[in-house]
Amino acid sequence: MSRSEESERLFARAVQSLPGGVNSPVRAFRSVGGSPRFMARGHGPYLVDADGNELVDLVCSWGPLLLGHAHPAIVEAVRTAAGLGTTYGAPTEAEVVLAERVIALFPSLEMVRFVSSGTEAGMSVVRLARAATGRRAILKFDGCYHGHADALLAAAGSGVATLGLPDSAGVTPATTADTIVVPYNDLAAVAAAFEARGGEIAAILVEPVAGNMGLVPPAPGFLAGLRTIADDHRALLVFDEVMTGWRVHPVGAQVLYDVHPDLTCLGKVIGGGLPAAAYGGRRDLMSRVAPSGDVYQAGTLSGNPLAMAAGLAMLEVLATSDAWARAERFAAEAADGLRSEAAAAGVPLTVQRVGTMFTAFFTDAPVTDYASAKATDAKAFGRFFHAMLDAGVYLPPSAFEAGFTSAVHGPTELDRVLTAARAAFRVV
Ligand SMILES: *Cc1c(COP(=O)(O)O)cnc(C)c1O
Numbered sequence: 001m002s003r004s005e006e007s008e009r010l011f012a013r014a015v016q017s018l019p020g021g022v023n024s025p026v027r028a029f030r031s032v033g034g035s036p037r038f039m040a041r042g043h044g045p046y047l048v049d050a051d052g053n054e055l056v057d058l059v060c061s062w063g064p065l066l067l068g069h070a071h072p073a074i075v076e077a078v079r080t081a082a083g084l085g086t087t088y089g090a091p092t093e094a095e096v097v098l099a100e101r102v103i104a105l106f107p108s109l110e111m112v113r114f115v116s117s118g119t120e121a122g123m124s125v126v127r128l129a130r131a132a133t134g135r136r137a138i139l140k141f142d143g144c145y146h147g148h149a150d151a152l153l154a155a156a157g158s159g160v161a162t163l164g165l166p167d168s169a170g171v172t173p174a175t176t177a178d179t180i181v182v183p184y185n186d187l188a189a190v191a192a193a194f195e196a197r198g199g200e201i202a203a204i205l206v207e208p209v210a211g212n213m214g215l216v217p218p219a220p221g222f223l224a225g226l227r228t229i230a231d232d233h234r235a236l237l238v239f240d241e242v243m244t245g246w247r248v249h250p251v252g253a254q255v256l257y258d259v260h261p262d263l264t265c266l267g268k269v270i271g272g273g274l275p276a277a278a279y280g281g282r283r284d285l286m287s288r289v290a291p292s293g294d295v296y297q298a299g300t301l302s303g304n305p306l307a308m309a310a311g312l313a314m315l316e317v318l319a320t321s322d323a324w325a326r327a328e329r330f331a332a333e334a335a336d337g338l339r340s341e342a343a344a345a346g347v348p349l350t351v352q353r354v355g356t357m358f359t360a361f362f363t364d365a366p367v368t369d370y371a372s373a374k375a376t377d378a379k380a381f382g383r384f385f386h387a388m389l390d391a392g393v394y395l396p397p398s399a400f401e402a403g404f405t406s407a408v409h410g411p412t413e414l415d416r417v418l419t420a421a422r423a424a425f426r427v428v
Pocket of ligand 1: 116117118119120122145146147148207211212240241242243244267268277
């Protein structure tokens with residue numbers, strides 16, 4: 001059993017000054033029970049918590065840490081940038097270079113705008129899509145997350161899904177009335193929504209590989225089907241690749257599946273572990289963004305020099321090494337290993353993986369949408385999570401989140417993960 005007294009002390013203090021003791025809900029362990037570990041530092045594939053426990057990190061800050069913690073190239077880049085001043089509120093060369101790199105990688109991108117979070121990318125892309133099409137509605141998928149902008153915090157209503165319902169207190173029904181929510185991987189539902197409101201729909205927003213309901217790949221033909229429906233109705237197709245960018249493929253899902261969206265959101269990996277995100281796409285669309293166009297969007301720290309330096313260092317390492325292939329190999333080996341350990345213990349487990357992202361669902365059936373994700377045994381996951389944590393492995397603290405690997409996870413960590421899993425599957 002790992003000690004957690006110091007984390008518990010910090011959490012007791014934290015709940016007095018931070019809602020729920022955290023600054024982002026999933027960190028609080030509510031869905032697995034218990035009290036969250038507070039982290040003191042990270043190195044390579046490891047997190048070290050406040051009690052000094054060294055944990056194999058399979059969260060990787062929810063995606064950004066494709067090179068692990070404190071990678072020398074990124075630390076050096078940030079240090080150098082910090083010495084030159086941390087923010088200017090004026091343009092820099094690094095923004096231009098990172099924009100050019102990202103545009104060169106993603107076939108559908110002709111221009112990008114940097115922002116500081118995936119949430120900003122999601123809300124801005126909706127504004128742009130509405131302006132460009134002159135339409136008000138957007139279509140999203142149940143269980144897909146696009147940040148916490150009001151219009152995107154919509155849940156599926158019952159029956160014919162033509163009207164989204166607020167998915168958070170404080171979101172008004174009027175705000176979500178133009179958000180249509182349908183099940184993931186359900187092209188017929190998309191077609192039906194376009195039958196009903198096609199002329200009003202500005203854009204389809206989709207996680208091209210869903211990561212925010214646990215890892216759920218697109219069914220064969222799903223993304224191409226969305227492209228066709230969008231084209232037929234002159235709506236825009238938006239891929240939210242905030243999570244999938246550099247994670248499901250060395251570039252992104254749009255290359256992996258060869259389906260090209262009109263607009264793309266990026267985040268997480270793009271900032272190399274610092275706060276940066278972006279949205280981009282066709283030049284005619286992006287030219288609508290202020291100041292070249294009439295769609296207002298701004299940010300004090302957008303294109304921040306430290307974040308640009310970290311992002312550039314990240315992309316440089318990825319472009320000049322086998323880092324991505326190593327991260328994927330570890331993910332594949334971990335997924336295979338978890339499958340065989342579960343099978344040996346007689347535990348029903350479905351491990352879904354694309355590239356460097358994976359989820360171990362406690363079920364014997366494939367998970368294809370949010371309903372089937374919610375039907376898995378989340379209580380068993382909670383027990384598994386805590387057994388793994390006690391054995392020194394930090395999994396996402398929720399049954400409905402993806403795990404992430406890095407280029408610096410190797411044989412030692414694989415052995416630790418699978419040895420822990422062997423014991424953990426016996427207690428679930
Ligand atoms: C994480 C995430 C976001 C939100 O990004 P933040 O930087 O947390 O605001 C949006 N979309 C997807 C697909 C994400 O995974």
